[in-house]
Amino acid sequence: MTSVLNRQPDTMPQSAAMPSPFPPIEDYAFLSNCHTGALVATDGSVDWLCVPSFDSPSVFGSLLDRQAGNFRFGPYGVDHPVNRHYEPGTLVMRTTYRTPTGWVVVRDALTVYPRTEPDEVTKHTRPPTDEDADHMLVRTIECIEGRVEVEVICEPIFDYGRAPAQWEFAEGGSHLADATGGGVTIRMASDIALGIEGERLRGRHVLNIGESAFCALSWAKGLRTPADVTEATARLDATAHWWRTWLAVARIPDHRWREMLQRSALTVKGLTYMPTGATVAAATTSLPETPGGERNWDYRYTWMRDSTFTLQALHWLNLDWEADEFMQFIADLEPSEDGSLQIMYGIDGRRDLSESTLDDLTGYAGARPVRVGNGAYDQKQNDVFGAVLDSILLHTQRSQRLPRRLWPVVQSQAERATAVWREPDQGIWEARGEPQHYVSSKLMSWVAMDRAAKLAALRGSPDLAVTWQATAEEIRADILEHGVSPAGVFRQHYHTDALDASTLLAALFGFLPATDERLHKTVNAIADNLTENGFVLRYRTEETDDGMSGKEGTFLICSFWLVSGLAIVGEAQRARDLMEKLLKVASPLGLYAEEFDTETGRHLGNFPQAFSHLALIEAAARIILTERIQELS
Known part of the structure; x- marks a missing residue:
């Protein structure tokens, strides 16, 4: 018989720290x-x-x-x-x-x-x-x-x-x-x-x-x-x-964060699939983002949006072999019928990731359904073009050559970005609600055309470079006209003033100069109004039609993005303070899941999460670089 003292009201949300036979x-x-x-x-x-x-x-x-x-x-x-x-x-x-x-x-x-x-x-x-x-x-x-x-x-x-x-x-x-x-x-x-x-x-x-x-x-x-x-x-x-x-x-600087950088590098390497060069988003499926809830996804695949963050981290760590392996995996991928790359692929390059549920399993601490496959694989997400082209540019600049087999990828992704950037999509967070004009998707479309123009110039195609850069400037003007609220803050999408942590990408990808007031206001608005105990939410679920129920934990990648954003706009001490806070909530073995529950101190979501560790590497790199420059000044 259940004790009256232990019984909880049906309406009370399940705590991540609820007594359970499942280990944290x-x-x-x-x-x-x-x-x-x-x-x-x-x-x-x-x-x-x-x-x-x-x-x-x-x-x-x-x-x-x-x-x-x-x-x-x-x-x-x-x-x-x-x-x-x-x-x-x-x-x-x-x-x-x-x-x-x-x-x-x-x-x-x-x-x-x-x-x-x-x-x-x-x-x-x-x-x-x-x-x-x-x-x-x-x-x-x-x-x-x-x-x-x-x-x-x-x-x-x-x-x-x-x-x-x-x-x-x-x-x-x-x-x-x-x-x-x-x-x-x-x-x-x-x-x-x-x-x-x-x-x-x-x-x-x-x-x-x-x-x-x-x-x-x-x-x-x-x-x-x-x-x-x-x-x-x-x-x-x-x-x-x-x-x-x-x-x-690996190039690991002699710094007080050295051990965490080493552990993140090892974790990212551990999440790579050596036979093809792909990187899985996480090693698991269906660990819940909401305790006892339905936000349970299969992350054992490779996301194109991860590509640019993967390349940034690998090249910064001097791991050029792994970077090249990943780029060759991208070059091998079969595009969709319209020539665009899917948002995700199997680690063997397969396109069909049809989702099903395992209804016989209880789920982690009762979180159901347990999913295999990922139904978002055929979603329309316009950010994919920018992620792919930014990663190709990073790799080209590092190697000082554009591999012949990658140029068709550049052309096809630039052409698709040009064709669809004006259309709504599901956004970076793969919302299962109605398509919207997400600002992050527009930002990444700008990234796609800006990087495509630079790649065309490097290849010796000046006419294409001019055409693609003109499209990039058209996208920039559209974002600044429709994607900024009256308060001067980047919106989640064109029909709301709600905040979204993905707009921090404007700082990370150089959409505006670091001194631009709109960038400062966006970074500070997210830091002040889209956080719980200092940790960043993707968005507020009550303000967003994502097609799901239940509250989420704070997203660790978004918190590390905020560290980078603060560093970029000159808030160096605030960036360091948040970085130290994030490092303290690592698992006992130095690992990170996707989310962090600020009320219980527990990790949520699939584990370990490549995105979290990649964002940690980038955030640490920006602060360390700033400190090294200050030493020389």
Whole structure:
């Protein structure tokens, strides 16, 4: 029976901190091999893993339903670690537990290893690298004091919790077992003796001081696995070395924010799909933007609007290889029938991302529906042209050449922007209400034509440069006539005076000089009137027809955009203060979801979110650059 004291009125919104069997989103660790990602809870349970790719059906789905499969490796009967951190410069997790009888350390990673043969698990369209994913989740445990009983519990439920595993022992007897379901087979290997209990695999073993054990889950070719704990440790060490070697190339300034910049760089890299060069928006689907609500989306795809922010961050960090890989992915994409690029694509470049719901899953803390696919993929969003062309210009200026295969993309996107910029669309936030003349879409249309003109000039096409720049100036005049309120502040769209954080793009993309009064007023209006406890909302849901119900949390990308906007208009100290505030609300492992609930201090939305980390890098870069210039003056 529910206690009267615990019963809440039906009309009371669900709190993000409501007692729940679901761990807080920000407590998860993120693992990646740049093919797929895993989320690991503090108790050592892998609650989310899709194989072989980010957007494959889940094998472990407890993130979205506590009965949808998980994989725990850790001390028996102890769920709360005393310490948990990434090994510095890596996405290898190290977790220390204290038990009544001793201490153990667990290491976890989706491993990367020297490549000895072509990858037949995932198709590569980019050049193979010397090291690549070996399609394993490797875990070791070492007793560092006393004696500790450890356990392995592996209960995969394939196809998003719809296909329970059928287990059978392989040739390794009780140390090697295969699970099959939903047309997928995975193999568990361990030096701990395992037993099949219905749909799960289980093992228990006592470790004394100095002793170690391992378990590894494989979906590799031939289901290969480590032979023993020595090989398992070697794969973990090789993975840590690979991450550190990669990070060593990145240009990370010696600054008080260095660690957060490194963690954001590692996270963005971890969200890249190495076979094609694409970047997923997040590793998950359907983590709620509103606690218990319906604002639940699948973010395991690549958005064109992310492209310019991705290129800015990668080039600023000196990660030119990754930037080029992403540009080649864009060049490979198939446009729509009218010649424009879609707003998003699958990480393999596919166009059809039809959305469906998984009605058998409870959703994270009751947030339903759980969605697979994203119905916004065929929406009309005019900001896509500017994002693509700005990214091509950034890349061209960095490399000092415009790749031949990208010029047709420039032409087609400029032509489509010219044709449609006057029309309403769904806007940057993919509103599911009526199309509007969103100011951010007009701003990005201006970006499209301004960057197209610059690219034409670089290519040696002066007539096109003049034509396209004239269109850019026509768009600018239209925005300044219709997109600015009587108070001198940029509107959300032409038929409202409501604020929208996306108008901060006017500052970020140089639409007006930094000294322009309208830019100052817009940045300050958002800082003063579109925030909760200093954190920025996308817009006020009660003022916006977005086709959904429920309130949202503050959007972390918008808050980082405000940092950049404040820095651009000369509010340096206010920018630094907000940046410090944002850095303090990172997860314990330095990660960010999409949103932040200022009332509870909890993260909301899909996790980890590439957009949040990309915006962090840009905001930090603007402040650091300002500080360095001041040092020289």
